Amino acid sequence: MDTAITKEMYKEMGIDGKVYSFGQEIAESLKQRFEEIDRVAEYNQLKVVHAMQQCRASEACLYASSGYGYNDVGRDTLEEIYAATFHTESALVRPQIACGTHALAVALAGNLRPGDELLSPVGKPYDTLEEVIGIRPSNGSLAEYGVSYRQVDLLEDGSFDFENIKKAINEKTKLVTIQRSKGYQTRPTLSVARIGQLIDFIKEIKQDVICMVDNCYGEFVETIEPTDVGADLIVGSLIKNPGGGLAPIGGYIAGKKEYVDNAAYRLTSPGLGKEVGATLGVNQSFYQGFFLAPTVTAAALKGAIFAANVYERLGFAVVPNSTESRHDIIQAVTFGAPEKVIAFCKGIQAAAPIDSYVDPEPWAMPGYDSDVIMAAGAFVQGSSIELSADGPIKPPYAVYFQGGLTWQHAKLGIMMSLQKLYEKGLVELP
Numbered sequence: 421m422d423t424a425i426t427k428e429m430y431k432e433m434g435i436d437g438k439v440y441s442f443g444q445e446i447a448e449s450l451k452q453r454f455e456e457i458d459r460v461a462e463y464n465q466l467k468v469v470h471a472m473q474q475c476r477a478s479e480a481c482l483y484a485s486s487g488y489g490y491n492d493v494g495r496d497t498l499e500e501i502y503a504a505t506f507h508t509e510s511a512l513v514r515p516q517i518a519c520g521t522h523a524l525a526v527a528l529a530g531n532l533r534p535g536d537e538l539l540s541p542v543g544k545p546y547d548t549l550e551e552v553i554g555i556r557p558s559n560g561s562l563a564e565y566g567v568s569y570r571q572v573d574l575l576e577d578g579s580f581d582f583e584n585i586k587k588a589i590n591e592k593t594k595l596v597t598i599q600r601s602k603g604y605q606t607r608p609t610l611s612v613a614r615i616g617q618l619i620d621f622i623k624e625i626k627q628d629v630i631c632m633v634d635n636c637y638g639e640f641v642e643t644i645e646p647t648d649v650g651a652d653l654i655v656g657s658l659i660k661n662p663g664g665g666l667a668p669i670g671g672y673i674a675g676k677k678e679y680v681d682n683a684a685y686r687l688t689s690p691g692l693g694k695e696v697g698a699t700l701g702v703n704q705s706f707y708q709g710f711f712l713a714p715t716v717t718a719a720a721l722k723g724a725i726f727a728a729n730v731y732e733r734l735g736f737a738v739v740p741n742s743t744e745s746r747h748d749i750i751q752a753v754t755f756g757a758p759e760k761v762i763a764f765c766k767g768i769q770a771a772a773p774i775d776s777y778v779d780p781e782p783w784a785m786p787g788y789d790s791d792v793i794m795a796a797g798a799f800v801q802g803s804s805i806e807l808s809a810d811g812p813i814k815p816p817y818a819v820y821f822q823g824g825l826t827w828q829h830a831k832l833g834i835m836m837s838l839q840k841l842y843e844k845g846l847v848e849l850p
């Protein structure tokens with residue numbers, strides 16, 4: 421194909437020839453890297469289809485249930501498919517789980533009892549969990565129910581503080597929570613292999629402790645998941661990787677049957693557990709989204725790697741860097757100046773299929789200690805497997821970028837972000 425028409429199309433959408441050429445050169449240089457990502461996606465695609473076949477997914481599974489949702493074969497089979505994919509005894513995959521935080525809260529509250537202690541051996545958990553746990557006092561927190569909390573930070577170089585983890589484990593320690601993704605921190609994301617080492621170490625000290633992994637943004641990035649290296653529970657959001665961009669809501673909890681059941685008793689009610697919960701017609705998008713999740717995750721990863729290479733080449737600090745191996749789909753770029761953060765986010769917004777004409781501005785969002793600018797033009801509100809970015813307006817003026825349902829769209833997003841920086845004279849192209 422003549423690529424001149426593609427360049428022309430970019431131009432029509434507002435991308436300057438210089439920006440295009442710079443971006444295109446970088447994209448060309450990533451071919452080998454992308455082949456490796458495609459190999460992982462191929463394996464994971466087979467893994468998902470294999471699970472669907474093994475569990476005998478049928479047309480009837482795609483139908484809607486209502487009311488109590490007793491005998492919802494689609495829901496029950498999908499839970500078997502998640503369990504087969506993640507190699508667990510059981511799974512809970514529900515539209516009644518409102519978001520990732522809710523899934524984590526249900527898994528924790530379902531498995532902890534008054535007097536138990538929760539340990540995070542990987543530093544501070546995701547912001548929203550501070551109130552779930554009660555690190556920040558909050559109505560209904562685990563702390564209010566008599567569950568205590570301990571935390572061991574990572575060492576300066578990002579490694580585990582084994583000595584202090586050992587000291588922190590005591591007779592009360594019931595559950596260990598391990599966050600795979602860096603979230604909005606600057607520590608490295610944990611590889612599945614490193615999570616496995618940590619779990620081995622912990623189980624050596626206390627065999628019956630429940631090891632739970634917050635798997636948000638990590639699903640299908642590697643060929644194995646934390647449940648392949650000893651995690652008792654993994655938890656995530658369906659408006660991130662495993663929903664494949666199609667799930668309109670939902671969360672999942674997969675792992676040992678006993679612990680998944682405990683979470684289900686908390687989600688619905690003691691005695692009812694997994695038996696109730698109508699799916700109201702979301703089954704088809706849950707199935708189809710899970711089917712697409714490996715390739716959608718691959719697209720988002722390519723976008724993240726492209727962004728890292730573009731902005732590193734222009735002299736900005738990027739985490740992960742341009743060549744590092746990937747364990748989640750988040751890309752951080754440190755711009756060092758508020759106007760650059762704003763220009764970047766305006767570019768991501770301008771590239772969106774929905775609400776592209778909206779001009780995002782920084783605002784004081786609840787729960788944040790500075791103004792934040794967010795770019796999202798998504799089919800599903802707040803979906804961060806779709807192309808999206810947020811930037812807190814405070815030093816070091818970094819943006820966190822993730823998602824892209826297709827690589828081509830993620831590429832357009834980064835090209836557009838660069839265009840906005842270039843137009844304002846905030847970057848110089850080589």
Ligand SMILES: *Cc1c(COP(=O)(O)O)cnc(C)c1O
Nearest residue numbers: 519520521546601603634636657
């Ligand atoms: C997204 C995310 C969550 C949950 O966030 P929600 O917005 O409630 O879905 C929890 N932990 C991590 C690491 C996340 O990335």
